[in-house]
Amino acid sequence: MGRVRGIAWYTMLSGLSLVFIAPVVWMLITSFKTPDEATRVPPTLLPQSPTTGAYDTIFSGGSQTPVLRWFLNSMLAATGQALLVLAVASMAAYALARMEFRGKRAIFALIIATMFVPSFVLIIPNFLMVDRLGWLDSLWALIVPGAASAFGVFFLRQFFQSLPRELEEAAVLEGANSWQIFTKVILPLSKPALATLAVIAFLTNWNDFIWPVYVLFSPGNFTLPPGLAILQGAYTINYPVIMAGAAIASIPVLILFVIAQRYIIEGVSRSGLKG
Amino acid sequence: MKPHLSRRGLLGLGVGAGGAVLLGACGDDGPNPVVGGGGQAQPAATNYTGPNVALTFWNGFTGGDGPVMKSLVDRFNSENPNIKVTMNVYEWADYYQKVPAAVSTGNGPDLGIMHVEQVATNAARGVVLPLDDVAASLQLKEDDFSPPVWRAGVYNNKRYAIPLDVHPLGMFYNKAVLEKAGLDPDNPPKTKDDYMKALDALKSKGVQGHWATPFPFTGTMQFESLTWQFGGQLFDEQATKPLFAEAPGVQALTWLTDLVKNGYSPKNVAQDADLIALQNGKAAFNWNGIWTINTLKGVKGLTWGVSALPTIGTQPAAWAGSHNFVQFKQRTPDANKLQAGKVFINFISKNSIEWAKGGQVPARKEIREGGEFKGLAEQAAIGSQIDNLHFPPSVPGIPDAMATIDTAINEAILLRKEPGKALADAAAKASQILEQNRKKYGG
């Protein structure tokens, strides 16, 4: 593109970026301020005397607030659920998108209909179920039930439907069975959708803070959201601590996303029809 | 630290949701009157001689009070080698959600803390055990505490809670701001006239002295304090009907609303903005809970003081909450654990002066009136209101009815409804809720 247009282009994108990133940056800046500076009116732009006091406070909590442990638990739970969702939802979505079988419509209708039921109605029955399974106070309770959400199936079904059928037909002519078509043709073609779903599933789990409150009891088994709630309860108007807690919960995921999005977009072949 | 409202308050909604399923599931021994655990006629609970037991103790002491309780627990453990108490801390809102759930699945703690207004509901729903025998064996009686605090732990003629502390509202003030307006920073206003004069003086210096917050923390608490000051009540004693919309309540809310109308407070004060304003010198006064002592002690360069609430109405009165010990129902009651738990409750109660140092007023009279407590200037200033505190009726589901007050306060202070109309609407709603609860809990 031309130079002038290039400049206009980047100016526009950057301006827009500012709107998105400024609050996040403000969160970071605030986390390095002193408590009284954080609430000063009018606010200071940069910390007058930058301090890591808020982070020290958070990490010095000891056995009642083992932040690194929470982080690790969150990582395990979110990764575990994302993988489980990918596995079960992709198979189900493939069947629903590409196969004909008795009851298909009814099954799909049922799955979709449950998306309309507010999820908090499910909390109590699920709690009961998790107790029966002996999963209370364990990460299994965070990984498995959430993977039953209709979201992943609906999402992937819509994507699979938009894939051209020609490649599958070619594979059938070569004698491939359904499993081979699924793993060798459909999944490779759907990398953008799969990566997107993985990120979404990961984040949904990472940010969930209602369910963990019910099923986790020991501080050592907490994930970040209920863990950080302890900090927020303790430091009501100490905004540096609250913002530092928010930063700890978000920045690592942000970095992960930057890495993961290469898979969502870059280097992923467009529909394999090209070749 | 706030008693039980969380900014992540959606959780607050979940109080106990999960648990009961399991209570139901683990054999319908029903809610409390039928509770068999615990054992009557226990020996005095001042010592425990049985086999080694491990107790779990859950609470919501996430703030500066957490370490204080922790060190008391440690001391107890070292003095009682056959009892090992482990303490877990949660955010209050999460705690109220988690505890009934845990209790009913057999994962529950042995001991816990509950705010006084939660006791009746949890008793009616079978989450906590009656503690009459504790009171009896420890020889605790009303005289040892402040009567309203002591009575608040009783539901259906049974005691379910042993008071640990009271945490009243006090008037916090920014000394530098008072000085700037030519007011005596060591002699804050005590009467309505003095208070209004101070607000006028501040206003003339461009300071809006009392930020009137429309939110429950602490707008509703201020309203309740004022209602009692004007001689009113929130509900009748059995909580059969709301009284907060009668003349004293209207006077109380009108006074708060007028702070905004007359420019002593900015409009549209957001949650916590009133406290922040006190902290950064935009306001002179903030009526807030005793837990604010810890918050303000952490602010460098702030000179502040705290006193009893000024008497705006016809008599002194202040809102207060209270932390209470409870014992939780277990799937299989263990007499040894129950006994050991009582020893623990007694120990902490006896040593509640240490607890007071963390920013509380001890519930126990002997400690409150001891020299050591008087030495805690801030706590003692707020604690001086002990005879003027009020608690909601001990009726299950009372928090549901009280939530209607929050809405009325919000509407009035945001100038969307006249105080009288806002309160009347809320009272109509509260009546319906009270009736519904009577039906549900049978009362």
Next chain:
Amino acid sequence: MVDVLAETTTGTSAPVAAAPRRGPGLTPYLFLAPYALLFVTFTLAPAAYGLWISLHDWDYLLPGKPFVGLDNYQALFSSTSPVFDFFWQSMQATGIFTVFSVPLLVVVPLGIALILNRSFKGRTVFRAVYFAPYVLGVAVIGVLWRFLLDPNLGAVNALLGAIGLPDSTAWTTGLPWAWVSLVGVTVWWTLGFNAVIYIAGLQDIPRELYDAAKVDGAGRWAEFRHVTLPGLRPVLLFVVINTILASSNMFGQAYLITQGAPGVETRTAIMYIAEEGLRSYRMGSAAAMSYLLTLALLLISMVTFRLFRTKD
């Protein structure tokens, strides 16, 4: 509704017979089995249980859970019941939020996705930037924005004041400002989510179709109209439904930023349902409200599907 779904989602490629399979048709069920196990256990059974709960005066901690038939539903339509005003007020709040947020969340992310799907230097960075807010959980954005939007002490009003605009807007306590804030924050927060889904969808549109359009001499608009939009259709439908559901389920933002203020104006349906069920322990009534909301959403979605289908 599924009929409509099936019709609207038929892909751009020529209709082909279902992929041939061997055996008497056990294969699809095997593919479905793992998900089905989870679905039945953790979604379907609990949802059915919820329906059962809605027919009872149900507090799980109380031993008596009397069957009340449709009373819980009837109460929602009886103006003398304690829940009537609050419930419909909350439905109205949810309605307002949904009506204003959904169009923005469907259209704006599409624009962003189209921009970010072009190739230019630094594209990866910009994508990360626009998606960044979604990475923050609702607990984080709630606290952050209440801090920023504080009418008297917040950075937003300070900033507006600094550039000469009114600096005392009641972002969290006044109307219509509270709605502006809630919709604005939600768009800011979740726009990247929809944009990423669109981008993934754009990746799936065969390049050849664009090449063919070029050969036919189609302009940008024609290309968008005849290649991009049809190619995105299944994804677009997904985005629309999902956004309607997300918006109508909104409560975290309102609970944290406005706390339902002023009065109960911004108390959304889910917020009220949660209060009723989880704080006041009237699960039967709360479940009835949930299923009424479910019904309303199903109807609205069906209407949307019809519109969707007749549009092109």
